[in-house]
Amino acid sequence: MTISPLEYSAASHPGLLRDNNEDCFLSRPEHGLWLVADGMGGHEAGEVASAIVRDTIERETQDNPNISLLDSIQHAHSSILTSAARGIGAPGMGSTVVALKSNSEKYQVAWVGDSRAYLWTPTREGGRLEQLSVDHSYVQMLVETGVIRPEDAEFHPEKNIITQCLGMQELAQVRVDVVEHEWQKDQWILLCSDGLTDEVSDKTIAQILCESQDCLAAVDQLLHAALTSGGRDNITLQIIESPLRDNFARKGLWQWVPYLTGKPGTDAWIFGTALASLLGLLVYVVHF
Numbered sequence: 001m002t003i004s005p006l007e008y009s010a011a012s013h014p015g016l017l018r019d020n021n022e023d024c025f026l027s028r029p030e031h032g033l034w035l036v037a038d039g040m041g042g043h044e045a046g047e048v049a050s051a052i053v054r055d056t057i058e059r060e061t062q063d064n065p066n067i068s069l070l071d072s073i074q075h076a077h078s079s080i081l082t083s084a085a086r087g088i089g090a091p092g093m094g095s096t097v098v099a100l101k102s103n104s105e106k107y108q109v110a111w112v113g114d115s116r117a118y119l120w121t122p123t124r125e126g127g128r129l130e131q132l133s134v135d136h137s138y139v140q141m142l143v144e145t146g147v148i149r150p151e152d153a154e155f156h157p158e159k160n161i162i163t164q165c166l167g168m169q170e171l172a173q174v175r176v177d178v179v180e181h182e183w184q185k186d187q188w189i190l191l192c193s194d195g196l197t198d199e200v201s202d203k204t205i206a207q208i209l210c211e212s213q214d215c216l217a218a219v220d221q222l223l224h225a226a227l228t229s230g231g232r233d234n235i236t237l238q239i240i241e242s243p244l245r246d247n248f249a250r251k252g253l254w255q256w257v258p259y260l261t262g263k264p265g266t267d268a269w270i271f272g273t274a275l276a277s278l279l280g281l282l283v284y285v286v287h288f
Helices: 046-063 069-085 138-144 202-211 215-228 252-256 264-287
Strands: 008-013 023-028 033-040 094-102 106-112 116-121 128-131 177-182 188-192 235-241
Touching: 008 023, 008 215, 023 046, 023 235, 033 046, 033 188, 033 235, 046 069, 046 094, 069 094, 069 106, 094 116, 094 188, 106 116, 116 202, 128 202, 188 202, 188 215, 202 215, 215 235
Parallel strands: none
Antiparallel strands: 008 235, 023 033, 033 094, 094 106, 106 177, 116 128, 116 188, 188 235
């Protein structure tokens, strides 16, 4: 197992029904910082709000590498309120955010709103997808109070109503939730706006991650899946790879072994047997 610089891939798309993109993302591996922000407030307001979030957190991290994500996100909330009061953007504009701060051993994820963070961990059976963030949404509140079942949340008609965001005028401070963990080998973290999760189920996300040989392919396939499913909102996502990885994992000859059962050894045996049979048939045809 080796420790390497974090590899990542990111993409943002306006979707198929909108002519503007209120989402934005930030990728700063030199500072161990990544984020996705989903702006709200309409044309020339949502874009402004999400850009304020991105720029505020990036600037503060550069000026003070020891600043916590919680503090920089709170400052982004204040920056949106101040900007709106000065006529920048529009009154009532806001933004969600989900951010990752990482070093070679640990990572921290913080969020406000319903943009999400997922952890993907490869296993012998294929892999395990875990949602790290918990939506700040009306439907999530219904789930937590037992009014609806978790499996009903995905199809609830009010699932896109959020209970807080950066720039919400009623809040002097927002509640920033955070989780901290140690990296395990070959894990990936997915950050995304709800333009992805509204179109692509967790089951499909897990399948795509399982079948993807690297984060670039995974991002391309997830974006394609969201657009194919309707692309009704802006779609932004990025995947960040663990700095801890096996030398062979997803590299070298393994990248040519197709996903069949989710078990690398079994897949390699099936693929090898099929390839040997094909070669034997070709030899037979050539000679006879």
